Each structure stands twice: as structure tokens, then as C-alpha cells.
Amino acid sequence: MINLFITWNPDPVIFNIGSYPVRWYSFFWVVAIISATMVVNxxxxxxxxxxxxxxxxxxYSFLGIFIGARLGHCLFYDASYFIEHPLEAVLPIKFYPNNNWKFVGYAGLASHGxxxxxxxxxxLFCRKTKIKFLKILDIIAVAAPLAAGFIRIANFMNSEIIGTETTxxxxxxxxxxDNVIRHPAQLYESIAYFFFFVIMWLLYRYHNKYKVKSGFYFGLCxxxxxxxxxxxxxxxxxxxxxxxxxxxDMGQILSLPFMLLGFYFLIRGGNLKNIFRMSNT
Structure with a gap:
């Protein structure tokens, strides 16, 4: 039996602008932000x-996602290190002994954070603008899976968040x-998130057909x-x-409260019942 697999070893740098490298990881983060922004707009x-x-x-959204993702990584996954090195939590720099330092970027962003x-x-945005909080959550929720899909492609390009061994x-x-044949778990997630975006977008396009309360799309997402x-x-x-x-693992533990919160908004006020009732008419 022939053992088929894909060898993955891309150059993380697409090109250089002077001495500054433009990386695939950064590129797909930018694509994620732009695509989600277009949907929300x-x-x-x-x-x-x-x-x-x-x-x-x-x-507000950009700062909230970035700061939360960075602090989430520092607190959830390596709290003891960043308590001793607090500046590295907020600066894209790694400090070494003898006053040496190196620009490393923000190597560590947690989706839960x-x-x-x-x-x-x-x-905070809703307090400023007086727009209802759940309505804004619903709008962002439609675009969120699209951004998440591109971010997982960024992880794949960076050869991080790797899967377990597979045949x-x-x-x-x-x-x-290493030289182990592994699940491309990043791509599994990316495909799933793009599929979730299609579901969210179609439901939004035909939302007048469904009598759901504010927060439904946030919960579903x-x-x-x-x-x-x-x-x-x-x-x-x-x-x-x-x-x-x-x-x-930590990712699973942190996912549980989000799952419960999402389920609450799905069933809140008969949301799911209305969706199924209207789908069958």
C-alpha cells in the first residue's frame, strides 16, 4: 500500500519591503480583517x-480582538512566564539577558481571548453610540466565521496548531x-468556519422570514x-x-462556556422553534 501524504514546508515570508518581511501569517490576518469588514459594512x-x-x-472591534487575543494567550497558556516578563505581553519584543532584545512579533494569539x-x-461601542448591544453582536456574528476561516489558513501557513498523527x-x-504525517487540523477548522459563514449569511439574507429575537445570530455563531x-x-x-x-485541553475547557452561552441564545424566546416552523412552510 502506497502511503500518500503532503509535504508542507512553505517559506513563511512572501516578500520583503526593504528590510521588513511580509509574512503569510500577517497576510491572511489582513485578509480576515478586510473580508469581515466588508460583510459588516x-x-x-x-x-x-x-x-x-x-x-x-x-x-473598537480591531482593538478588542487583538488585545483580547494577545492577553488571552498570555493568561490562558503561559501565565507564569508573562507574569515574570510583563512587557513581552504587550510589546512584540523578546528580551534576553545582558539587555539584548529581538523583534519577534506577537507570537501567540488566543481565539477565546x-x-x-x-x-x-x-x-463599550454600544454605550458610546446607544445602539442595542445584541443587535451589534448579531451583525458581527454573521462575519466572524469568515474571518476565523482565514485566520486558520494563517496558522496552516505558519505550521502551527498542528494535528495528531494520521495515516x-x-x-x-x-x-x-517534524517528519510525522499529521491531520491538517487548521484546514479542517478553516473549511468548517467558511461553511458556518455560508449558513450565517443565508440566514441573514432571509432573516425577514424568521421571527427570531436579537442575539440569535450571535448564539448560533x-x-x-x-x-x-x-x-x-x-x-x-x-x-x-x-x-x-x-x-x-485548555481550548476545550474555554470552549464550554461559549457553547452554553450560544445554546442559550439559540433557544431564547423560541428562536429555534420559529426557524424550524418557518423552514417547513
Whole structure:
């Protein structure tokens, strides 16, 4: 039997602008932000919100996601290190003995932290603009899976968040990590998130048909994403050493409250019942 697999060893740098390298990881993060922004802008126009509010929402969302994702990684996955090196949590720099330092970028962003940061930033945005909080959460929720899909492609290009060993023909050898044939778990997630976006977009397009309460799209988004995230973790290598002896890894533990919160908004006020009733008419 021929053992088929894919050898993956891309150059992380696409090109250089002077001495500054433009990396695939950064590129797909930018694509994620631009694509999600375009979707949210479309919905804002449909709902006749102002351009000023949209510009303000972009700033709040970007800062909330980035700061939350960074602090989430530092607190959830390596708290002891960053307590001793707090500047490295907020600066893209690694400090070495003898006053040496190196620019390393922000190597470590946690999706759970990014979600919490985004929710908090949206709360502040709504206090500022007087727009209802759940309505903004629903708008962002439509675009969120699209951005998440591109971010997982960024992880794949960076040969990080790798899967466990497999014999499947689409297994991938991440040369920058080792010579083991592994599940391309990043691509599994990316495909799932793009599919979730299609579901969210179609439901939004025909939302007048469904009588659901505010918060439904937010609930559906986080329930789908974090339920899938919970189960896909079984096909991933543990990211940090302290997870080695844990039954559930940190990603799964952090996904559980999001799953419960999402389920609450799905069933709140008969939301699911109305969706199924209207789908059968």
C-alpha cells in the first residue's frame, strides 16, 4: 500500500519591503480583517447605520480582538512566564539577558481571548453610540466565521496548531516541526468556519422570514464555532506542556462556556422553534 501524504514546508515570508518581511501569517490576518469588514459594512448599509458608527465599530472591534487575543494567550497558556516578563505581553519584543532584545512579533494569539475582547469592546461601542448591544453582536456574528476561516489558513501557513498523527491520504508532514504525517487540523477548522459563514449569511439574507429575537445570530455563531472547536481539539497536539496530563485541553475547557452561552441564545424566546416552523412552510 502506497502511503500518500503532503509535504508542507512553505517559506513563511512572501516578500520583503526593504528590510521588513511580509509574512503569510500577517497576510491572511489582513485578509480576515478586510473580508469581515466588508460583510459588516454591507449589513450596516442595509440597516441604515451611519458611516461614522461603522468607522468607530471597526476601531473598537480591531482593538478588542487583538488585545483580547494577545492577553488571552498570555493568561490562558503561559501565565507564569508573562507574569515574570510583563512587557513581552504587550510589546512584540523578546528580551534576553545582558539587555539584548529581538523583534519577534506577537507570537501567540488566543481565539477565546479574542472573542472575549471583542464582546467587551462591542459593549463599550454600544454605550458610546446607544445602539442595542445584541443587535451589534448579531451583525458581527454573521462575519466572524469568515474571518476565523482565514485566520486558520494563517496558522496552516505558519505550521502551527498542528494535528495528531494520521495515516489518511491527505495527511500533512509539517517539515518545520517534524517528519510525522499529521491531520491538517487548521484546514479542517478553516473549511468548517467558511461553511458556518455560508449558513450565517443565508440566514441573514432571509432573516425577514424568521421571527427570531436579537442575539440569535450571535448564539448560533459561537455555538457552531466553539462546538466544532471542542471536538477538533481531539485531533490536535497539545499546545503547551501543562496540558499533557489533562483530560480536556485548555481550548476545550474555554470552549464550554461559549457553547452554553450560544445554546442559550439559540433557544431564547423560541428562536429555534420559529426557524424550524418557518423552514417547513
Amino acid at each position: 454591507k449589513i450596516f448599509k442595509d440597516k441604515n447605520y451611519s458611516k461614522e458608527d461603522f468607522s468607530r465599530l471597526f476601531v 479574542g472573542t472575549l475582547g471583542l464582546i467587551f469592546a462591542l459593549f 489518511l491520504p491527505w495527511g500533512v508532514v509539517f517539515i518545520q516541526v 459561537i455555538f457552531m464555532i466553539f462546538t466544532f472547536r471542542f471536538f477538533i481539539e481531539f485531533l490536535k497536539e497539545r499546545q503547551v506542556s501543562f496540558e499533557a496530563d489533562m483530560t480536556l
